[in-house]
Amino acid sequence: MQIGEVAERTELSLRTIRHYEETGLVIPSARSQGGFRLYTESDVARLMVIRRMKPLGFTLDEMRELLAATDRLDSGEALSAPEREELLGRVRAFQEAAQQRVEDLRTQLARAEEFAATLRARLAHLPAG
Known part of the structure; x- marks a missing residue:
């Protein structure tokens, strides 16, 4: 395409x-x-992998590193046990980092929602006019 x-x-x-x-x-x-x-x-x-990594704040180098690891794992080539484990370890590290970043974003979103609610409540208690 x-x-x-x-x-x-x-x-x-x-x-x-x-x-x-x-x-x-x-x-x-x-x-x-x-x-x-x-x-x-x-x-x-x-x-799509790149697009999903971007809002989580991963750098281009980090994207390149993850893609290189997954490309190698998906290549169909025979990998030694230590090389395979090392590549899987990299992917696991990215998964853990992504999960932590998602949790951080949830915390930020909750704080932003609290702030918006505080402003709404404040405006609701002010006299019109």
């Missing part, structure tokens, strides 16, 4: 997808005869 369809499916802008390409996070699987980028379902899945 071309970049426009990928942008629509991932809810990422063309500019963002091109940026991720420039930084090496995702490489189009092919190019059309006219030079247009062509992406596969695998490329879309990769972009």
Whole structure:
């Protein structure tokens, strides 16, 4: 599929997808005869991982590290037991970091909701006019 369809499916802008390409996070699987980028379902899945990591504050380098680990695990190549365990350990560390960041965001959201409720209550008690 071309970049426009990928942008629509991932809810990422063309500019963002091109940026991720420039930084090496995702490489189009092919190019059309006219030079247009062509992406596969695998490329879309990769972009979705990146899109989900971004709001949790992961850096481009962290995204690259996780994707490298999952690419290696998914490659189908024979891995030694220590290498496989090391890669799984990296993925587990990212899962734990993601979970902690989700909890932190929940705490921030709860505080923001409390603040909004406080303002609502304050406005409700002020005389109209």
